[in-house]
Amino acid sequence: MPVELTPSRALGLWHAVALEQVRVDSRDLTLRQMAILLQIYLVPPPHTVRGLAATLGVTKPVITRALDTMGALGLVDRVRDERDRRNVVIKRTVEGALYLEKFGDLIINQGRNL
């Protein structure tokens, strides 16, 4: 069953969520960073820099930098892959899960108030 949305409702939802997120959270993740974060948490692991770069259609340094930033915020973690030590496996964190959980609630609440 698809999510039923009219054009104006869709933009209205985005509007309400963006507005509330800006008001509530000073951490201003870029859309790219958000896409990366959601990819990590919603798609089954393992996640690598190269894989994320390919999925997002961006270069590898973009991923590295985003992981730097979000790592400093505690939203993700990096672990060297012991099977192939060239790889880095991106790990989820409790704080990251909490962050997205709150964000999901925000979407739902704003959707309810539409």
Added chain:
Amino acid sequence: MPVELTPSRALGLWHAVALEQVRVDSRDLTLRQMAILLQIYLVPPPHTVRGLAATLGVTKPVITRALDTMGALGLVDRVRDERDRRNVVIKRTVEGALYLEKFGDLIINQGRNL
């Protein structure tokens, strides 16, 4: 009738939209800029720098800079208010309307594919 969303569906929708938007459009508006843009286009005018700053909970220079950037992209326009020449009234543009229309379609399509 509210938009019905479960937590995972809400994040999934955001994920799909963010991913597709990153892949398709090199213009990477920040969440703040997007919130401003949507406010301008979804809420009845007039819109002023001061009003937007208050609504978003940010300082005036943030709005000025965002309008500079989005103005350069053709997404919004600025016109001096002739009634009170201290004010600037933010105007919508055809290109901005088109941009949001496409974005709305993106949300709907991704919502359908959930």
Added chain:
DNA sequence: CAGAAAAGAAACGCTTGCGTAACGATCGGC
């Protein structure tokens, strides 16, 4: 009509992200 107040922009120094290119570390094929 002088002085305070208000609106928006500009200036300042700083931080962060970008794309491209170069780099060390590690693996795989011969």
Added chain:
DNA sequence: GCCGATCGTTACGCAAGCGTTTCTTTTCTG
């Protein structure tokens, strides 16, 4: 074992955003 390929990071110069402060123009007040 070596040499090319692969993975992630780092370096570089540049553009854009931030918060704070200052400035200019315009309006309101007494």
